[in-house]
Structure formats: C-alpha cells, structure tokens
Amino acid sequence: MSGASLKVEPHRTDNIGWLRAAVLGANDGILSTASLVLGVAAAHGSRNGVLVAGVAGLVAGAMSMAAGEYVSVHSQQDTEDADIARERAELRSDDGGEHRELAAIYVGRGLEPALAAQVADQLMAHDALGAHARDELGITEALRARPVQAAVASAMSFATGAALPVLVTWIAPQSILIVSVSSTSLIFLAVLGALAARAGGARLVPGAVRVTFWGALAMGVTAGVGALFGTSI
Structure with missing residues (x-):
C-alpha cells in the first residue's frame, strides 16, 4: 500500500553476539568464583583467605575473559574483513562472473534461473558487495564480529556473576560458608540458565x-x- 510503513519485526538473532558473551561471562563468573571459594574453604582456609581468593578470582577472571573474547572475536573479524576484501576485488575484476555466481546461489535456493538472474541484477545494482557478503559469505550486519563489544560484555558479565558468590562469602557465617555459597x-x-533460554526463545x-x-x-x-589437599598438606 502506498505510503504505508513496513513493520520491522525484531529477531533474537540480532542480539546473539552480545547475548552469547554476556551469558558465557556471567555463567563463568558464578561457577569459577564459587568453585574457587569452595575449594579454599574446603581446604580449611581462613575467612579472610577465602574472601581474598574470591575477589582475586573475580578480577583475574574478568580480565581473562575480556582478553580472551577480544582476541577470539578479533580473529573472526579479521577473517570476515579478508573475505569481504577478496569479494570486493573479484567484483572489480569479474563483475559478470560474480553476477552468475550470485544467480546460481538463488537458483540453488529454489528460484527459476530467469528470476534468479533478475534478482541478482537488482541486488547488485543496489549493493553488490552487501549482496555477496550476505548470500555468498553468510556475513550480515547483525552477526558481524564486534571484538570490543564482546570483550566489554564478557568482562562486565563475568564480574557481575562473580560478585554474587563473593558477596555471599562476605555475608555468610563461617560455620555455614560452604553450604551457603554452594546453594546460592x-x-x-x-x-541464569532460565534467563538465557528465555532470551534465546528456548x-x-x-x-x-x-x-x-x-x-x-x-x-x-x-x-x-580442596578438602583432599587441605588434609594432606
């Protein structure tokens, strides 16, 4: 209808990059810090020693998650950039061949050859590189690698998750420290698992x-x- 605005539906895949990093970071923050606290507590560590171990685990883990996520996602970004650069060069050197390649992709997806060629014509006229990145390489803006975003999300989510068992360690009485940290x-x-499933539609x-x-x-x-080493060392 002329003048009518199209409804743009939100999709969960639009958030998959930061969601994966955030869920992974929070899960690791809770699990690794709680495990560290329990290990030290089971080895008969003092309350202050257990608390220091938890805080140290929070800081070290957040930095490690940020560095690891940045390096990993940056490597993915480098690969994507290299593929896009190669595609850009191929479009300059062999536009006709790239047109046939794109049309063949659409034929493989079920279009008639004539219609596939027409679709390839229009998409390449609008944004040739974008069409090849999306349909040949599988690279879309929503799923592009973003190393800084992933690193920040991982560090913050890890620190948030790790802060929970550290807080319980600080509050809980020494006599029920292990039970309190493990249960909470x-x-x-x-x-966290339920929230991640809900966000992902599972x-x-x-x-x-x-x-x-x-x-x-x-x-x-x-x-x-921790208990084994605490009794043998």
Missing part, C-alpha cells in the same frame, strides 16, 4: 537444569580437591 550459586546458575527448564547440573559437578569436584 546453584540458584544463581539456574536463574524452553526454560532444560536450560536451567543443564547449567545447574554442570555447575554442581564443577563445584563438587573443586571442593573435593
């Missing part, structure tokens, strides 16, 4: 159970190692 951390992990219960199970296993193993 499992609750935090379950909530079912809440499987997401929560999956994260909680592996969290309980990791904390149990770490506490066991």
Whole structure:
C-alpha cells in the first residue's frame, strides 16, 4: 500500500553476539568464583583467605575473559574483513562472473534461473558487495564480529556473576560458608540458565537444569580437591 510503513519485526538473532558473551561471562563468573571459594574453604582456609581468593578470582577472571573474547572475536573479524576484501576485488575484476555466481546461489535456493538472474541484477545494482557478503559469505550486519563489544560484555558479565558468590562469602557465617555459597550459586546458575533460554526463545527448564547440573559437578569436584589437599598438606 502506498505510503504505508513496513513493520520491522525484531529477531533474537540480532542480539546473539552480545547475548552469547554476556551469558558465557556471567555463567563463568558464578561457577569459577564459587568453585574457587569452595575449594579454599574446603581446604580449611581462613575467612579472610577465602574472601581474598574470591575477589582475586573475580578480577583475574574478568580480565581473562575480556582478553580472551577480544582476541577470539578479533580473529573472526579479521577473517570476515579478508573475505569481504577478496569479494570486493573479484567484483572489480569479474563483475559478470560474480553476477552468475550470485544467480546460481538463488537458483540453488529454489528460484527459476530467469528470476534468479533478475534478482541478482537488482541486488547488485543496489549493493553488490552487501549482496555477496550476505548470500555468498553468510556475513550480515547483525552477526558481524564486534571484538570490543564482546570483550566489554564478557568482562562486565563475568564480574557481575562473580560478585554474587563473593558477596555471599562476605555475608555468610563461617560455620555455614560452604553450604551457603554452594546453594546460592546453584540458584544463581539456574536463574541464569532460565534467563538465557528465555532470551534465546528456548524452553526454560532444560536450560536451567543443564547449567545447574554442570555447575554442581564443577563445584563438587573443586571442593573435593580442596578438602583432599587441605588434609594432606
């Protein structure tokens, strides 16, 4: 209809980059810091020692997550940039061949050859490089690698997640420290798993159970190692 505005529907894939980094960071923050606290506490560490270990784990983990995420995502960005640069050069040197290549992609997706050629004509006239990046390379603006965004999201989410078991360590009485940290951390992990599933459009219960199970296993193993070394050293 003339003059009518098109409705642009939001999609969850638009947020997949920062969502993945944020969920991974928060999950690691809770799990690694809680495990570290439990390991030191099970080794009969003092309250101050346990708290210092938790804070040190928070800071070190946040920096490690940021650095690792930046390097990883930057490598992906470098690969994408190299592919786009090569595509740009091919468009300059062999425009006709690139047109046939794009049309063949659309034929493979179900269009008639004549219609595929017409679609390729119009898309290349509008934005040839964008059409090839999207349909040949699978690179879209929503899914482009953003290393700085990923690094900041990872660091902040890790620190936020790690702050929860550190706060419990600071508040809980020494006599119930291990029980308090382990139980609250499992609750935090379950909530995080459910929120991540909801944000991604998946079912809440499987997401929560999956994260909680592996969290309980990791904390149990770490506490066991701490108790073993605490009695033998």
